[in-house]
Amino acid sequence: xxxxxxxxxxxxxxxxxxxxxxxxxxxxxxxxxxxxxxxxxxxxxxxxxxxxxxxxxxxxxxxxxxxxxxxxxxxxxxxxxxxxxxxxxxxxxxxxxxxxxxxxxxxxxxxxxxxxxxxxxxxxxxxxxxxxxxxxxxxxxxxxxxxxxxxxxxxxxxxxxxxxxxxxxxxxxxxxxxxxxxxxxxxxxxxxxxxxxxxxxxxxxxxxxxxxxxxxxxxxxxxxxxxxxxxxxxxxxxxxxxxxxxxxxxxxxxxxxxxxxxxxxxxxxxxxxxxxxxxxxxxxxxxxxxxxxxxxxxxxxxxxxxxxxxxxxxxxxxxxxxxxxxxxxxxxxxxxxxxxxxxxxxxxxxxxxxxxxxxxxxxxxxxxxxxxxxxxxxxxxxxxxxxxxxxxxxxxxxxxxxxxxxxxxxxxxxxxxxxxxxxxxxxxxxxxxxxxxxxxxxxxxxxxxxxxxxxxxxxxxxxxxxxxxxxxxxxxxxxxxxxxxxxxxxxxxxxxxxxxxxxxxxxxxxxxxxxxxxxxxxxxxxxxxxxxxxxxxxxx
Numbered sequence: 001x002x003x004x005x006x007x008x009x010x011x012x013x014x015x016x017x018x019x020x021x022x023x024x025x026x027x028x029x030x031x032x033x034x035x036x037x038x039x040x041x042x043x044x045x046x047x048x049x050x051x052x053x054x055x056x057x058x059x060x061x062x063x064x065x066x067x068x069x070x071x072x073x074x075x076x077x078x079x080x081x082x083x084x085x086x087x088x089x090x091x092x093x094x095x096x097x098x099x100x101x102x103x104x105x106x107x108x109x110x111x112x113x114x115x116x117x118x119x120x121x122x123x124x125x126x127x128x129x130x131x132x133x134x135x136x137x138x139x140x141x142x143x144x145x146x147x148x149x150x151x152x153x154x155x156x157x158x159x160x161x162x163x164x165x166x167x168x169x170x171x172x173x174x175x176x177x178x179x180x181x182x183x184x185x186x187x188x189x190x191x192x193x194x195x196x197x198x199x200x201x202x203x204x205x206x207x208x209x210x211x212x213x214x215x216x217x218x219x220x221x222x223x224x225x226x227x228x229x230x231x232x233x234x235x236x237x238x239x240x241x242x243x244x245x246x247x248x249x250x251x252x253x254x255x256x257x258x259x260x261x262x263x264x265x266x267x268x269x270x271x272x273x274x275x276x277x278x279x280x281x282x283x284x285x286x287x288x289x290x291x292x293x294x295x296x297x298x299x300x301x302x303x304x305x306x307x308x309x310x311x312x313x314x315x316x317x318x319x320x321x322x323x324x325x326x327x328x329x330x331x332x333x334x335x336x337x338x339x340x341x342x343x344x345x346x347x348x349x350x351x352x353x354x355x356x357x358x359x360x361x362x363x364x365x366x367x368x369x370x371x372x373x374x375x376x377x378x379x380x381x382x383x384x385x386x387x388x389x390x391x392x393x394x395x396x397x398x399x400x401x402x403x404x405x406x407x408x409x410x411x412x413x414x415x416x417x418x419x420x421x422x423x424x425x426x427x428x429x430x431x432x433x434x435x436x437x438x439x440x441x442x443x444x445x446x447x448x449x450x451x452x453x454x455x456x457x458x459x460x461x462x463x464x465x466x467x468x469x470x471x472x473x474x475x476x477x478x479x480x481x482x483x484x485x486x487x488x489x490x491x492x493x494x495x496x497x498x499x500x501x502x503x504x505x506x507x508x509x510x511x512x513x514x515x516x517x518x519x520x521x522x523x524x525x526x527x528x529x530x531x532x533x534x535x536x537x538x539x540x
Contacts, residue, residue: 112329206236
């Protein structure tokens with residue numbers, strides 16, 4: 001691993017808030033900084049040292065490596081990608097694990113078995129043939145069907161609020177039941193599984209799901225899952241425009257889905273033992289992309305920031321044991337993290353004091369968001385383990401101290417922290433937005449373009465090295481390092497286990513407000529409309 005990182009020095013930002021003056025030393029590149037021991041070699045056990053060393057250049061080295069890996073992939077099924085089960089993913093595993101082993105971590109791989117789907121075929125046939133971009137829905141059946149397209153209660157004109165296929169009665173009178181009829185349903189209201197179950201019950205031999213077209217973020221190709229339902233017929237997605245073309249009277253089409261394969265890949269787990277080996281502080285990010293492209297924001301951004309943090313903490317001699325995870329097959333249903341947690345005996349789960357999740361932290365049209373564990377903005381649809389609010393408070397206190405506005409993201413479990421919260425492990429995380437459109441109010445606060453998605457290239461081939469907000473990546477990389485060093489030193493606010501204070505703490509964290517270790521929310525939360533953490537969609 002190269003030690004030729006640019007030298008850094010510090011600047012001090014003084015911020016006034018409620019009469020309190022805060023001083024926070026932050027890294028800033030300086031070509032003329034005094035030479036010293038390389039960041040890869042020294043003991044980065046203070047905030048000043050660690051934040052000096054977790055640099056934008058260092059994080060972007062990994063981002064460029066992930067882009068190069070995708071560019072070099074000649075995978076026979078999904079080239080130019082880092083999807084689980086492909087050459088690109090295997091090379092990503094090698095990149096991460098190799099650097100961590102060289103840095104001195106105890107590196108292991110955790111197997112994850114998954115269903116590998118081949119590309120879907122969606123062709124319009126007949127007098128106006130066309131080939132459309134498509135996607136195989138998770139848990140689709142296999143088959144090759146050419147037949148008549150039967151639209152089901154579509155809402156093709158504004159406001160396009162669709163209940164297509166949500167009721168069995170939607171199919172009453174539909175000309176289904178022949179040998180090769182293809183039901184065309186629209187995203188909206190109920191789960192994809194319900195729509196497909198109703199279509200199959202009505203006699204459909206294949207199902208095409210078109211996007212809703214209700215806003216810019218729902219115009220493109222729809223990618224989804226039927227889990228836990230397993231369809232007996234091929235089920236594929238289409239964009240709103242392509243679905244609308246298929247809805248024309250008399251349309252015929254071909255839908256083809258190959259039999260899937262069962263493949264096994266791995267997640268990468270790296271550990272550095274602390275003085276307290278019974279108290280483990282863990283953070284993770286998913287390493288895989290979708291098949292469509294290299295996934296440099298989703299989720300090269302979280303993977304790269306976490307990797308650079310781990311490398312710069314390799315000599316930190318932490319109080320608590322620190323552990324990092326790069327999860328496989330997240331895009332196929334959060335499978336890598338789930339398999340890892342499931343593999344742990346209860347005694348090993350009990351050692352994990354907390355888990356922090358980093359999934360998309362550099363969206364180009366971003367909003368800085370924190371998982372809302374105290375439910376100050378969003379009621380959570382999942383149980384929240386006690387102590388999780390202490391993680392949220394560290395994030396919010398940091399953003400407040402450096403003068404970066406933040407908002408809440410629903411604590412939904414729709415990323416790799418799901419398995420950890422289901423195991424009762426306190427969890428938190430950061431998020432900068434996916435397919436949902438930025439509002440005028442959000443643009444006024446964070447900049448960017450109102451009316452466009454937080455990430456216009458979400459799950460698309462254009463999620464490349466050019467699809468990043470490097471300023472967001474810089475701030476969030478520092479915060480990821482800050483939070484890891486904080487809890488590597490003490491998890492007392494989370495689980496009551498005392499530790500030690502990090503030398504040179506730049507600001508005081510609030511004291512626990514109650515016996516559960518919850519905190520008062522500092523100024524900065526907004527409650528603005530935004531999207532949740534992402535995963536493959538189950539609801540239309």
